[in-house]
Every structure is written in structure tokens, then in C-alpha cells.
Amino acid sequence: EVQLVESGGASVQAGGSLRLSCTASGLTTKESNMGWYRQTPGNECELLSTISADGTTYYAYSIQGRFTISQDSAKNTVYLQMNSLKPEDTAIYYCSADRWGRVTLDCSGRDVDYWDKGTLVTISS
Numbered sequence: 001e002v003q004l005v006e007s008g009g010a011s012v013q014a015g016g017s018l019r020l021s022c023t024a025s026g027l028t029t030k031e032s033n034m035g036w037y038r039q040t041p042g043n044e045c046e047l048l049s050t051i052s053a054d055g056t057t058y059y060a061y062s063i064q065g066r067f068t069i070s071q072d073s074a075k076n077t078v079y080l081q082m083n084s085l086k087p088e089d090t091a092i093y094y095c096s097a098d099r100w101g102r103v104t105l106d107c108s109g110r111d112v113d114y115w116d117k118g119t120l121v122t123i124s125s
Helices: none
Strands: 005-006 010-012 018-025 033-039 045-051 057-059 067-072 077-082 091-098 119-124
Touching: 005 091, 010 091, 018 033, 018 091, 018 119, 033 077, 045 067, 045 077, 057 067
Parallel strands: 010 119
Antiparallel strands: 005 018, 018 077, 033 045, 033 091, 045 057, 067 077, 091 119
């Protein structure tokens, strides 16, 4: 059984930093397309970043220069380092894994292989 376990969500002030972790069991993160998403309080679902099996990364314009995706293959974990956080970054953050490189526009995770339960990030001004 594949599981994605996310951690690192918290409440911080604007300008602060957080690092989200997504640890996988039952699959190898380095062999999958790993992604980070968020769903805002207004229910908008946004693809934030992906890292593919060959190491290619993608970043949404809204987070470029502030967020960094990385992975530790020894820990089978993918990270999202979030710096210079803004109140508009407040959202539920999700981690995904897909063996075929697919992404989704739906934060129910229905279009990708695996989806975690999400973690809340709250940024206060």
C-alpha cells in the first residue's frame, strides 16, 4: 500500500519560512513525478511545484523565487522549502505522486496516482 505522509504545516507570520515534508512508503519518490499543491480558503486549487524522475522541476509563477522543491532519495522524502511567506500563501498544502508524470487541477487528487491528506499553512500579517 502506498502512503504519502506530510508534515511541516504551521502558523507563522508574514516574511517567515516553513519547510513541508512528504515521506512516501510503498513507492520510490525518485522514480515518480512528485508534486506540491495548495487549496486556498476560497477553494482555488493551485499546482505549485513538481519534480520529475529525471530531476526536472517546475514552479508556478506565484511562488517562483520563494519556494524550492527538493528530495532526499535516502529518506524517500520530498520537501517544499517556503520562504518570504505571505498571507496569500495561507492554504491547505498537498503532496502528490504520479508514476506517469500527470498533474491535476483538482485538489481532491483524482487525476494522479497518490495524494496525501494535506497540511494547513496559515500566514498572518
